[in-house]
Amino acid sequence: MAKIILDAGHGGSDPGAVYDGRQEKDDTLALVLAIGEILAENGLEVFYTRTVDKYENPYEKAAEANASGGDYFVSIHRNSSPYPNTYSGVETLLYSAYGAAYEMAVNINEQLERVGFQNLGVNERPNLVVLRDTDMPAVLVEVGFINTVNDNWLLDSNFQETAMAIADGIMMTVWSY
DSSP: OOEEEEEEOSBTTBOOSEETTEEHHHHHHHHHHHHHHHHHHTTOEEEESOSSSOOOOHHHHHHHHHHHTOSEEEEEEEEOOSSTTSOOOEEEEESSSSHHHHHHHHHHHHHHHHHTOOEEEEEEOTTOHHHHSOSSOEEEEEEEETTOHHHHHHHHHTHHHHHHHHHHHHHHHHHHO
16 A cells, blocks of 8 residues: 655744735645545555644655655645736646656646646756655645635635545556556
8 A cells, every 4th residue: 555645835833825814834734634535535545744733844844754654745835926816827846857756746737737727837846855855756736826816716616626636646646656
């Protein structure tokens, strides 16, 4: 049975991106818990870097993931831009665009596109600690822009479908390897 490490971005004293009273740390935790429930219901083992509103730095998260013996690492975030309501869509980041991480990133983005999010693609970000320092295929999913009203509406009105889309993208990858 594959073990999926789910990381809810930010937390505790680190709210992440904030827009109009909405905090990234809250959206990511709610999504991760919903995704984890779907994965567990489908026979996958799930390990969470956090299940409550607490802060751990990215080095701690990577170390926990590695110590857990996980097979895949999925970090959930919300994007933001300097100009509200200018950008829209989902993108998935990874250390290097090859192998299982790349396949998972593509699968997740395609599934989120079906929910209605614009697919901004898969991009390499080798400087991100949770992608660089994990010993397993790792992706970081930016689930829409927190400072774009339409992306927030899409997430809020299709919350369960969004969680299912991410879970489906994960499962499609796990079951193909």
